[in-house]
Amino acid sequence: MTTIHYSREPGELKTTRTCDKRSLNSIIRRMSREKFDPTSLREQFPALQRNVNGRPAVYLDGPGGTQxxxxxxxxxxxxxxxxxxxxxxxxxxxxxxxxxxLAARQAMKDFYNARRVEEIVVGQNMTSLTFAFSRALARTWQAGDEIIVTRLDHDGNISPWLLASKDRGVTVRWLDFRPEDCTLHLEQLPDLLNKRTRLLAITHASNAVGTIPDVQRAVRLAHEAGALVYVDAVHFAPHNMIDVQALDCDFLVSSSYKYFGPHTGILYGMYEHLQRLDAYKVRPAPDDPPGKWETGTQSFESLAGVRAAVDYLAAIGAKTTEAVTTNTSEGAKRRVRLETAFARIKSYEMGLSHRFLEGATTIRGLRVYGITALDCLHQRAPTFALSLEGYSPLEVAQRLGEQGIFVWDGHYYALAVIERLGLLEKGGLVRIGFVHYNTEEEVDGVVEALRELAS
Ligand SMILES: Cc1ncc(COP(=O)(O)O)c(C=O)c1O
Structure with missing residues (x-):
């Protein structure tokens, strides 16, 4: 089996405030082509040293939460x-x-490329933050207004909006995806938008089938119609660089436990929205952002973990940036390191995806849902939903689990995706997700285990 290390789409540097952007971009490109060896990184993860039934555990459940x-x-x-x-x-x-x-807020400001630390709101998790913001935004809606949700989204970015719409007599419109390759019908978005559209809620990457829609284009279209955009970046975050300024989105949310941190959700909101909107809060809480949005006492231990997780990622890109960022602020340096790190991660993970698809698509009775074209791997996360003839998804997960290979089965709360594919009653799909600490050997191992099951 061949291994390909991709050099396309490693994330051009667009926003970093450094002395020489061109030389930095070329260093990032060079780094992304360099062989990425996860061995030393893996040693930093105690959980990856675990054994199951005498075999090393293989964590392919990253989409559900990383180590x-x-x-x-x-x-x-x-x-x-x-x-x-x-x-x-x-x-x-x-x-x-x-x-x-403050350190956690600064780290997340750099991670998202927010303009100021006050744009970072911390909460229990993505779902709780989205319920809070759906309620706050819904207070500004009138009966007869409209919102748009997508069938590609996790239910955490659907149900809060459905419930808020019901409260306010607001019409919900659905943006569909193509079942053949699970890409979003973005070309239909202009037909759904009109003067009454108040919000588009859209995923940055599907936690079920891996699709990465063109969110920047979606934001542009929504803004032209006067609608706000709320982006779910939970599944995008461990694999790709987030840039809220480049996206120009109004809100974006992710969860640190999906990118090597603790169970805490972090939301970016454009400052003017956070200031203008009314929050559900207790009277003594601050009247200004971010405090007005953060209910009760935060988990300080988790916030320390959030900062450390961002710095763990930044360290993957540390080597390159020393040469070109001597006179810049700590925040700008961290952002450059993150850009380099994600260029390397993206390139490596595309190699894993290529290797997985090359093997898995030759297995009789196995069907991979979502993008499988090897020249379109930059448009998907390394997350694969699949079915195997003769087995329910639960049976596949159980059989792999006995061999120490951890994969999910079911709908993983991407209810709309699995419903649209007509698979809810059939137990959903098996989900195999890679992150940068997974190895080529692990990819080969799961492919072989699936091949054995098929035969
Ligand atoms: C894409 C996506 N959105 C939202 C969520 C919900 O995140 P949380 O558990 O932080 O509420 C998940 C969790 O799996 C997810 O994968």
């Missing part, structure tokens, strides 16, 4: 070990919590 490197574990336990107090106290440990919170 954490030691740096994240250390950062979280350090906060608890040193002593942590609530915010606003006139003593040392309270000040420490404030510092932890």
């Amino acid at each position: 954490a490197p030691q740096a994240v574990i250390d950062a979280m336990s350090e906060v608890m070990r040193v002593g942590y107090s609530n915010l606003g106290g006139a003593f040392a440990s309270s000040g420490q919590s404030e510092a932890v919170e």
